[in-house]
Amino acid sequence: MSAKPGVRWIEFGGEGDTLMLRWLVLLVLLGNALLFLWYAQEYRFADTVRQPDIRPAALRLPNELDASEQLVLRPRECGYFQPLESDYEAERLLIQLEGYGVDLAYEKIPPVAQGWKVELPLPADADRRVALLDQLASLGWVPESRDGALVMGVYPDDAAVDELRKQFPDDLQSKLRKKVNTIQSDAFRVTVSYLQGFEFDQELIEMVATQWPGAQFEKKPCEGVATLKPDQ
Known part of the structure; x- marks a missing residue:
């Protein structure tokens, strides 16, 4: 080749x-x-x-946070629409409020403290009970017996209770006991919880005043709800 x-x-x-x-x-x-x-x-x-790394941070439970990290909670506010005559009226108002995106419930209005109830314990011995009733009758008292004690009346304040004590001899004064007098209401209320900054519009307030005469919205401290504390 x-x-x-x-x-x-x-x-x-x-x-x-x-x-x-x-x-x-x-x-x-x-x-x-x-x-x-x-x-x-x-x-x-x-x-x-x-x-860049744009992956979201992993979700963690509050007990998984480091000691240097702090969980910041948005504060909440609470209030009541009250008084409402019945549970039916309370439920009817609750339905009207459902569109506002707030936490709602209704309940019977709790007992309200009003003055002092003064009692005189009854002796366990029958003869001593009769002797005590005779002594009170001689002083012009015929008290009502309730739950093992004689109810001497309800008084608005401590000054009124002190005036009552002066009407009895020393041996009875030392036995008188005062308890907080509570009044149970038959009315109901709608409880409301919402994030701070929320306000009901005036139209709703006027509607409640028209359909539930006497019912008003009152802001109250939240019970069992976390709130922010001011810096020390």
Whole structure:
């Protein structure tokens, strides 16, 4: 085979030349592989730098917070629409308030403290009870018996109770006991809890005044609801 002018052929004829050719091919393949890995690493690191981490923080329970972290609670406010004549009226108003997105419930208005109830304990012995009743009758008292005691009346304040004591001899004064007098209402109220800053519109207030005469909205401290404390 004759070579063309200007072209030079390399001929491999022996086993050594074949082995050298194999090594040359392996080196070329290895070089290509290393070059590919280098480009891949450069691209990955560059992409990591360019792309910000926008994954949301993991949700944690309050007991999983570190000691240095503080759980900030939005303060809540509470109030009552009261008085309402019956549970039916309370439920009817509650339905009217459901569209405002606040926490609602209704309940019977709790007993209200009003003055002092003064009692005189009854002796366990029958003869002593009769003697006590006779002594009170001689002083012009015929008290009502209730729950093992004689009820001497309800008085608005401590001054009135002190005036009562003066009407009895020393042996009876020391036995008189005063208890907080409570009045149970038959009325109901709708309790409301909401985030601070919420206000009922004037239209609702006027509607309540029209449909439930006498009922008013009163803001009260929330019971059992977390509130923010001022900085010390």
